[in-house]
Amino acid sequence: MKYFFKIFFAVLLPGFTSITVSAQIKTYNIKHYGAIADVKINNTAAIQKAIDEASANGGGRVLVPAGKFVTGVINLKSNVELHIDKNAFLLGSAIRADYGEGKASPLIVSNNQRHIAITGQGTIDGQGLDLLKDIYRRLNAGTLADTEWRKPNPWHQMRPTEDNRPKLIEFKGCDDINIKDITIKNGLCWIQNYKNCSNLVIDSIKVESVTYWNNDGIDIVDCKNVKLTNSFFNAADDGICLKSEDRDGACENIYVANCRVRSSASAVKFGTASHGAFKKITIRNISVYDTYRSAIAIETVDGATLEDIDIRDITATNTGNALVIRLGHRNQKVPAGILRRVYIGNVKVDVPAGKPDAGYTMEGPLVTIPHNVFPSSITGIPGSRVEDVTLENITINYAGGAKKERAYFGIDTLEKVPERIPNYPEFSMFGELPAWGFYIRHADGIMIKNMVLTCKGTDYRPAFIADDVKGLSLTGLSIPQVKRTPVILLNKVSGLVLKNIRIPGNAEKNIKAQ
Incomplete structure (x- = not known):
């Protein structure tokens, strides 16, 4: 039987044309x-x-x-x-x-x-x-x-x-797309791929993509004016993934909000394909659980410009890493990219000692090198530095439990941390890192406001390390458990601002600049 209905549609996201159609x-x-x-x-x-x-x-x-x-x-x-x-x-x-x-x-x-x-x-x-x-x-x-x-x-x-x-699902070069209410499941590769599309609205969908490896929940590739809201992703690979595969393309004016993600890779990820640009990306209210890698991964390694990113209200439980921001140089045919003007606020992540996705049908691959729990990190490379990153109201709770025999090296040997300039970007890419809470290298203009780093178990490393950073502001950094001194290690740091640092014990022993 054929029937008729009326459809009314309005889009209010900045960058969209506001239209009502009957x-x-x-x-x-x-x-x-x-x-x-x-x-x-x-x-x-x-x-x-x-x-x-x-x-x-x-x-x-x-x-x-x-x-x-x-x-x-x-x-x-x-x-x-x-x-x-x-x-x-x-x-x-x-x-x-x-x-x-x-x-x-x-x-x-x-x-x-x-x-x-x-x-x-x-x-x-x-x-x-x-x-x-x-x-x-x-x-x-x-x-x-x-x-x-x-x-x-x-x-x-x-x-x-x-x-x-x-x-x-794969849409290429399409305009005015509406994906709503459906369930998508049991694929063998990326579940849905939107490439070079514009004016894409996705709302209230459910994705179950744990059948096989490479099952990204959703890939948004070089798209403009995208609104993704109120959706659920359970993925054997990245949950929500933004990519740029076209040197002249960009992910631009993207809004993602009110989603729940479980992943055997990273929950919300920029990259790894990063050839063109990522601009004006807004992320709001994401709940993450049982995720093997990062709650948030921001990566440009193929020459892309990544800028004007605003991420707020992220809660992650049983997740292997809170945050990784990486500017690398994998694509040697073009200059290294640009990573700048990133704001991340109101984030709480609980990092366990074990494997967060253990027991799922398709688990993330084990890191084969000896290591302890990986810290969050912001890393550029010599000559191409991460710029202007603000982290505000961030709490990362680590289970801890480190062992020295797992690739221990002292704080006086920071140069031993490899650069891995052309490598695939990942929070574990450097192997063992010398900090248990947060590690920053080759960056300018890093502002941290009201960050709490906790560690329940033992650890032999400093909580926070900044190495080769120009313009570092630490305001309201709280590290309530002293595992070893110094708690904060600053190496080759200029333009330093320290305010309201809360660490138990002797301040001179807890903060070391060299």
Whole structure:
């Protein structure tokens, strides 16, 4: 049955055009085009026919009604809303050949289209485990080419290349996108990838992407005017990830708020692909739990300019690292990037002694080098320094429990901390660091206001180290447990401001400048 409804839409985020639209929209039920709710039947042709007709007629709602409908690759076109109804399941085919020859196509694609949407309270299920069985079967039989299969990699994971693991959603060069209320689950690669898109609104979605490695919850790549709110991500890789893959592109005017994230990598991450720019990014009210790596990872290593970042109200429990800010130089073909004007405020993170994602189906790979609990860090490189970072109202609680025999080196050997200029950026990239709470190197204009660092267990390292920093302001830094002296070590620091430092015991022993 075809019916009509009115849609009213308004966007108030700065950078968007404020529009209110009232229009009658025709509904195209995929069952009327031959789709059958049977897990043994592939409905690709029927679903695509409904989409094509809706688009040709000027637009409409393509309805996936209650039931389980299997599909291969479908192409979403301009002015079409794919609506997955309550108790409806759009199931990705479990046959690798249904994603095309050569590189596997994503399940739902859209290129250079406008006014598109995926809505409804139903589920997109990639059936990743069943698809993986088919991929393995073909690989073992020698009927599927793969450049990485059985090839050693730094993570000690035997896995097929991404070319054989389809994403679930990939939109490129699209404008005016609305993703709302849906559940997306069981992919084999990035769950959803939005690249070079504009005016993208994502609200109240649920992502369960723990089927396999590289299951980022969402990747926003060189997009402008994005609003992501009220959503949940449980990911075997990064939860919410901003990337820049185009030297002339940028992630710009991005707003992320009121989301909950669990990840076997990092919860909110900028990078690692960082070729163009990240500008005017606002993050608000993110809850993180059981996350292996960082609650917040801000990284530019391929030449990108990263600036004007405002992050507030982050709470993370059982998370391996609070914060990493890294300016590196992985892409040696271009100059190192710029990282400046970052504000992070109202953050509380509890860092355990053990592995935060232990017991999950797909855990993050173990760090094989000897190490104790890793501190938060801000690090540039010689000649390319992190600039103008403000951290305010930050509390990081460490379980502690360090051991000297795990790669101990003294505070008089700071030069032994490797630079790792071209390396993949990560909070563990330097190996053991000489501080248990916070480590800063090669940075200018660092302002810390009201930071609390606690450590329940033993530790042999200073709590806070700044090495080669120009313009360091520490106001209201509180370190209530003295594990060893000095508690704060400042090496090659100029333009120092110290106010209201709260450390028990002798101030001269607790703060050392050299």
